[in-house]
Amino acid sequence: MQRTALLTSLLTTLSSAFRSPPRQSPSSFAAARIGTTARFASSAATTATATTAMPVVDKPYGAWESPITSRAITAGSVRLGGVHFSPSDGGVYWLEGRPQEGGRNVLCRHAPDDADKSERNGVDVTPKDSNVRTRVHEYGGGAVAFGKVEGETYFSEFATQRLCKISGEPITPEGDRFRFADGVLSEDGSVVFCVREDHAKPDPKDVVNEVVSINVEDGSMEVLATGNDFYSHPRLSSDGERIAYVTWNHPNMPWDATELRVTSVDSTSNESDDHELAAGGDGDTSVMQPVWHPKTGDLYYISDKSGYYNIYRAGFEPPVLPMEYDFGGSAAGWALGQQGYTFLPDGRVAAQYTRDGNSVLLVADVSNKDSAAANVEEFGGEDGLPMMFGGIVPGAAGDLYFLGGSPSTPSSVYRWNLESKGQAVILACSSNLSFSEELISVPRQIEFPTTLGTAFGYYYAPKNGGYTCTADKAPPLLVKAHGGPTACTGTSFNAMIQYWTSRGFAVLDVDYGGSTGYGRDYRRRLRKSWGIVDIDDVCNGAKFLVEEGLADGERLCIDGGSAGGYTTLGALAFRDVFKAGTSLYGVADLTALAGDTHKFESRYLDGLVGAYPEEEKVYKKRSPIESVDTLNCPILLLQGAEDKVVPPNQAEMMHEALLKKGIPTCLKMYEGEQHGFRQAKNIEDALDSELAFYGKVFGIKDIPGAIELEVDNM
Numbered sequence: 100m101q102r103t104a105l106l107t108s109l110l111t112t113l114s115s116a117f118r119s120p121p122r123q124s125p126s127s128f129a130a131a132r133i134g135t136t137a138r139f140a141s142s143a144a145t146t147a148t149a150t151t152a153m154p155v156v157d158k159p160y161g162a163w164e165s166p167i168t169s170r171a172i173t174a175g176s177v178r179l180g181g182v183h184f185s186p187s188d189g190g191v192y193w194l195e196g197r198p199q200e201g202g203r204n205v206l207c208r209h210a211p212d213d214a215d216k217s218e219r220n221g222v223d224v225t226p227k228d229s230n231v232r233t234r235v236h237e238y239g240g241g242a243v244a245f246g247k248v249e250g251e252t253y254f255s256e257f258a259t260q261r262l263c264k265i266s267g268e269p270i271t272p273e274g275d276r277f278r279f280a281d282g283v284l285s286e287d288g289s290v291v292f293c294v295r296e297d298h299a300k301p302d303p304k305d306v307v308n309e310v311v312s313i314n315v316e317d318g319s320m321e322v323l324a325t326g327n328d329f330y331s332h333p334r335l336s337s338d339g340e341r342i343a344y345v346t347w348n349h350p351n352m353p354w355d356a357t358e359l360r361v362t363s364v365d366s367t368s369n370e371s372d373d374h375e376l377a378a379g380g381d382g383d384t385s386v387m388q389p390v391w392h393p394k395t396g397d398l399y400y401i402s403d404k405s406g407y408y409n410i411y412r413a414g415f416e417p418p419v420l421p422m423e424y425d426f427g428g429s430a431a432g433w434a435l436g437q438q439g440y441t442f443l444p445d446g447r448v449a450a451q452y453t454r455d456g457n458s459v460l461l462v463a464d465v466s467n468k469d470s471a472a473a474n475v476e477e478f479g480g481e482d483g484l485p486m487m488f489g490g491i492v493p494g495a496a497g498d499l500y501f502l503g504g505s506p507s508t509p510s511s512v513y514r515w516n517l518e519s520k521g522q523a524v525i526l527a528c529s530s531n532l533s534f535s536e537e538l539i540s541v542p543r544q545i546e547f548p549t550t551l552g553t554a555f556g557y558y559y560a561p562k563n564g565g566y567t568c569t570a571d572k573a574p575p576l577l578v579k580a581h582g583g584p585t586a587c588t589g590t591s592f593n594a595m596i597q598y599w600t601s602r603g604f605a606v607l608d609v610d611y612g613g614s615t616g617y618g619r620d621y622r623r624r625l626r627k628s629w630g631i632v633d634i635d636d637v638c639n640g641a642k643f644l645v646e647e648g649l650a651d652g653e654r655l656c657i658d659g660g661s662a663g664g665y666t667t668l669g670a671l672a673f674r675d676v677f678k679a680g681t682s683l684y685g686v687a688d689l690t691a692l693a694g695d696t697h698k699f700e701s702r703y704l705d706g707l708v709g710a711y712p713e714e715e716k717v718y719k720k721r722s723p724i725e726s727v728d729t730l731n732c733p734i735l736l737l738q739g740a741e742d743k744v745v746p747p748n749q750a751e752m753m754h755e756a757l758l759k760k761g762i763p764t765c766l767k768m769y770e771g772e773q774h775g776f777r778q779a780k781n782i783e784d785a786l787d788s789e790l791a792f793y794g795k796v797f798g799i800k801d802i803p804g805a806i807e808l809e810v811d812n813m
Contacts, residue, residue, distance in 0.1 A: 100582055100662035100686065100700060100744060156566050160574040160603035160651075161794065163566040164803035167534060167601045169783035172594045173198045175531040177219070179510050181206075181242075181436075182502055184494040187249040191500055191526060192224065193512050194231060194243070202777020203230040206243060206254060206265075209512075209526050219527035226267040230257035233435075235280035235296045235308075236329075236699040237744055237774070241436025244282030244291055251288040253315070255279050262291065262313065270318045279313075281435040283335050289315060292323070292333045292342060292364075294435060303698040310344050312364070324362065326371045329353070329699070331435050336391045336398075340364060343389045343398055346371050350705035353432035354585055354615070354622065359386045359400055359413075377413045378402060387431055388438055394446040397468060401427045401439065403619045410440055410450060412465070419465055419472045424452040425616050428489050430586040443493045443517075448472065451489050451501075453616065456544055456590055458487045458503070462517065483522040484515060487591045500526075504591035506541045532594060537564025540600035542590050542608070547643035551624055554636040555617070556609040557590055558644065563601045574605045575797060576650035578641050578677070580659030580666040584625055584633055584707070587614045598786060602802075604793075605650050611636035611666070629707035630673075630689075630721035633666045638676040653678065654797050658789065660684055661745060661774065668723035668753065672730050679796040681735040681789045684745050684774055687753040688725075689718040697743055727756040733763035733813065735792045737785045739772030763813035765792065 156163075178196030185192065191209040196202060207221035215222055225231055233242040233255035242255045252265040260278045261269040271277060275298065282293030290312050297307040310324035310333045324330060324344055331353065333344040342364055347357040362374040378400055379386035387408075389400045398413040408425040409418035420426070427439035428451070440450035443462070450461045459479050463472035478484055488503030497518035504510045509530035515523040542557035561574045568574070577599055581588045588608045596606050610617070612632040613625030624632050637657060644650040656679040659667040664685015671680045686692050693704050693711040709717045719725045734757060738750035747768060754766040767788060769781040776782050784806075791808035793799070 100584070100665070100703070155564070157569055158566050158603075159799060160561060160568045160571050161797065161799040162802050163561075163563045163601065163603040165538065165563060165598070165601035167532070167538065167594060167598050168804065169598070169786040171532060172530075172598065172786075173779035173782050176509070176594065177529050178204075179502060179512060179527065179529045180490075182490055182492050182500050182512055183243070183245055184492050184498075184500055185245060185249065186495070187247060189495065191494070191512070191514070192243075192245075193221070193527060195219070195221070196777065198777060198779035198782055201771075204232045204242070204257070205229070206231050206252075207527075218531060221527055224252075224265060225254060229254070229263075229267055231255065232257040233278055233280040234260060235278045235294055235435060237697045238434050238699070239280060240434030241281035241294075244284055244293065246284040246288040247286065248288055251284060253282065253284075253291055262293075264315075270315050271313065271320075272318060281331055281333065283333065285335065286339050291315060292335055294330050294333060295320070295322075303696070303701045306698045308698075309369075310342070322369045323364065323366070324360065324371050324374065325369050332387070332389055334389050334391060335364075337393055337396050343377065343391065345387055345389065350702035350710075352585065352700075352703055352706065353387060354385045354403075355706060356382050356384060357386045359389055359398075361398065378411065385432070388427055388440070390438070390440070390442065392446065392465070393442055393444075395466065395468060399440075399448075399465075401431070406620065407618045408439075410448065412468070415468070415471075417471060420448070420450065420461065420463060420475070421471065422452065423618065424454060425618065426450050426452050429589065430583065430615050433583075433586065439489065441491050441493055444495075449491050449493065449499065451491055453487070456486075458484065458489065460484060460488075460491070460499075478517075478520075482520050485511075485513060485523055487589060488513065506590050506592055507536070507539045509592045509594070530592075530594065534597075535564065538562065538601050539597060540606075545607075545640070545643070547640050549612070549639040550635040551612055551632060554609070554611055554640065555614070556607050556640050557588065558649065559596055559600045559606040559608070560649070561600050561603045561605055563603065566603065568603060571651065573645075573648055573651040574603055575654035575656065575793070575799075576605045576607060576641060576644060577793075578637050578655070578657040579606060579608045580611065580633065580637050580657065580663035580670075581608070581614070582659070582661035582663045583615075584611075584613050584629060584662040584666070585615060585622065586662075587616045595786065598790075602790070605644070607640050607644060607650075609637050609640050611640075625707055627707070627709055629662075629704075630665070630669050634669045634673060637666060637670055638674050641676055656680055656793055656796070658683065662686065664745070665689075665723070668734070669721070671732055671734060672723040672726040677732065679733045679735075679793060681737065681792065682750070682753070683737045683776075683785065684739055684742055685736075685749070686745055687723050687749045689722045690715060691749060691752070692745065693718065695746055695748075700744065724752055724756060727760055727762075730757065730760065730762055733792070733796050733810065735789060736764065736766040737776075737788065738766070738768050739774060739776065740768050740770045741772060742774045744774040758811055761812050763796070763810050765808060765810045 181194035183192040206225045210222045211220040231254045233239040244253045262271045262279045278296040295311040327346045328348045358380045359378040360374040408427040463475040485503035486505035492500045503513045511525045512527040513523040540559040540562040645652040658681040660683035664682035736750045757764040787806045
């Protein structure tokens, strides 16, 4: 129930696609404290504009006027991802998700000298009507496969789910039976190796996932690995003779327990149990993101065996880079095609991790097969890198390409040279928004006491240079619960948060227990405890800020999408901390979700709650829909009508129950939307509806630009 992140919703991906939080040991904090971890980073896209001194207006929190409107956010923003460098043509490529075009995804190439370039200095590579997106696992990822020769590029077309040439010509069979993702090409470009999802029988329990090879000339397919429930990351060895892949079975998720298997491309058996087990397989270790070393031919991967996602070499037991930090990027495992480290042309490994709220680039020599990495170098902001970055791709002559950003810099495609260092150069920026520094609230990391020790979050104070508030001692607080729940938040520029802070709201973005980026023990806090630990943490974070005088205890509200929507509804149903909340495509009934969701997450709740139906009583006890009697505050429900992850009936059932009890509520069902909103008009309406909702609940009058919102029972 990732909030389509990683990977699919502008509501979250504007904050970046590489959101790794700082890793800190929960036991290392003697007391709660607030510390500054974020800072401004300059960029061509967000340089603060000079402003003429204007009188400061004294107005209630929540009623400040702001130029950061919902329309400004969607009109000037796209979603960036999938950075790639092509050695054949020296081109830099990326994916753009465009809200103003119905949320379709487009493959673009950096072309600053092209007469038809966009404002991001790119030109479209895929056909004008195409939508580059796969629905494997529903969350997709890995929708593009690049070859070694120019023009050898293939993508998944969303409308048909067929694999197509860059021209748009399909190479796979007609019909909607198959979906494809996470592909790599053979050296000669004649074969695509990828994950195939077979929906011949559409019931989730009957969907079949396999690793296949596809002949690009005639579309014929051969199954290379089968027999398990899930597959990801098929990766071809440098000599083209072997293929490595990650596989796992229900009820595990990829961050629980997986196996790394290896087979020859011409093996006589395609059964995974017959293939070499390279790592994992003990039922308690997560292995992900295999890569073959381009020079030595060794197989590398990340594993949480040490307690953190460290980088390993097959056949060498300790991590090659032993650290108490997670590699692999944020929310590893949710999307296909994720890769948190890479190899440079000279054979050195390049990887990213996050320390104290800042991304760190690590480069090391791994040429000695019998030892750990040597000559380890680290680079960060002082070397010209942005505050946060990830998805590193090596280019030519020491160039590295990646996505990056900061609290004041929208997600951007960067180039940085490892040899000359210097300031990283923005090639494409996800947003043309440019606001005064006086409008941007820079987050501070907070650590606060909670049930299982310490939890984490980022506090954004209200900020708008044109306004002050002397009538209220503290501002209203909006607590945000991220999706997943096995995911995380981060500190890169998030216009959706600045929308609130520039209007006089404080915001707390919580990394509750179970979040990624803090090591395995913290991530596993939610085992059998979803609906307990996460709710405790969002409530305790809010109460901590009230105690610190940073939030008004009578005006606490909470929102979240997907799994974060469940935490939101649970906090409202099972605790008496918040006065209002908004659930975006959130889970209201755990029993309904257990029996009505897609294959990838169909057994996710086994680990988060318990086996179903054996532990049905626990499911009912933790379902907000079953505790309407304890609800007594207004709730806004925002839902996509075509959501396959959290079906619309969840929001409809919750709305009906609230209506019967007489609780103020509003349900907005957005046609054409799935799990996460992609269309500009719906993104705008969702954000503005939430503001109008809290305005009604808290009695905030004269909110500039507020839309009309009809709330039932109010």
